[in-house]
Amino acid sequence: MPRRSRRAVLGSLGGLAAGAAALSLGAPALLAQAPPRVAVVGGGFAGAACAREMKRRDPSLSVMLVEPNARYTACPFSNAVVAGLRELSAQEFGYEGLEKAGITLVRQAALAVEAEARRVRLADGTALGYDRLVLAPGVDMRFDAIPGYDEDAAEAMPHAWKAGAQTLLLRRQLEAMEDGGVVVLSAPANPFRCPPGPYERASLIAHYLKTRKPRSKLILLDAKDAFSKQRLFEAAWAELYPGMIEWVSLSFGGRVTEADPSTRTLVTEFGSHKAQVVNLIPPQRAGRIAEAAGVADRTGWCPIDPVTFESTLVPGVHVIGDAAIAGAMPKSAFAAHAQAKACAGAVLALLGGRPLAEPRLINTCYSLVAPDYGISIAGVYRPSGGLLADIEGAGGTSPRDAPPAFRAREAAYAEAWFRTITGDVFG
């Protein structure tokens, strides 16, 4: 299957692709002893894990990580920062561990990809040559999707969907709100980063309100009629935060059609909502370099081969993490990390001319409904029909009728997972 689809791509691009292939075959001969070079763009869970895994498995490989920021701010658990349960510093990770592992850090933004010449154009005007390229650009907010909601508007109505300054802005707004105030949270249609994230956020904001501002409430405007772990979230809301969270589904006017940052008002198909705090999570697309590289399709996301994670649009370029169209796999840090390792194995096999193994991938997403109340959704995946598909009979959510001790264990496991995965990637 993967070989057939690659041939199809090569065939459709005809002479151009053949020329590029010939060039890339010539390059190693000219450089004689030089090890293969892999460039990875993006130092999040996907990119950093992929770079790390390739270097771990083949120390002779030249691995370059292109990332303009000196530190990475992780999204998982950033909802706890919003709710005042955790400090942002607990979310920040440096790249020293990767440098110690022998990875070359290129502190530049990638602006374009010249796939035929196998070069990445960098912000300082230089270019980085590669034998294989891995793009892990994460997501960009679509500031063209909701009239009135642009980058400036996000300073008044934060999205807080990339952890960092936006996370703290939303937290400060909640802290400044008077008791009795209304918080409006708007969740986008699928697909978007972290499907259970808006509902975890609603839960933890409700926890903050219950503790500090008990006369307040939260309205969750949703551009969907169903969401991840819905039954578990709704049961927990009824139990822990009765009357505090009002979920407005698509069918009941949950889709935001316009935003007015000057009055903190969101307009929906059914009316308008003015609030003291507005957290608008807009639709998203793959990070900008994906479009510049030609690996994003009309949806704004990147179609890939499910065995190699190689773009079906541009040969020699792999896409992993939130930016990729990964079938049944959600856009989560766990999934990004699992894809990164599978992609690393495929890149090494392709560079070494070895056979490709069909991967098995796992995802586990924990959500906190309260500090001691965790729920999870899991899945196991394999390539099928050109996509990554659920393995039937596996996966699913936490049981609906579990005792408090079970929820507490899942909350503890969530923290343990975060420590382990960040240690594996950045430690």
Add this chain to the structure above:
Amino acid sequence: MTGGPTPLRLALALLGLFPAAAMAADLPSSDPPPGASACSGCHAPAASDGGMAPLDGRPAEDIVASMRGFRSGTLEATVMDRIAKGFTDEETRAIADWYAARGGRDAAAKP
């Protein structure tokens, strides 16, 4: 395709013959069988406070038996029951052999 560590790599690992330069950084290891690398999202190479049990160096029989227990429900789990059902006995065996052969080498390198 689902084979465990390559015999050469494994032999070198057991004899401690990996190059010193590699020892200083992350240790190389043989190609993991399908699914094995996904375990590392939760299972670190070494034990830690409140963390999941390490798989590196754990006897293969032990891992296989646990996965069977999670699948059948005889072993209590929060999430491993849902994950174990995604792997056949054969796939589990390959993963277990690979982790058993790692023998905690990474654990020693990363205290």
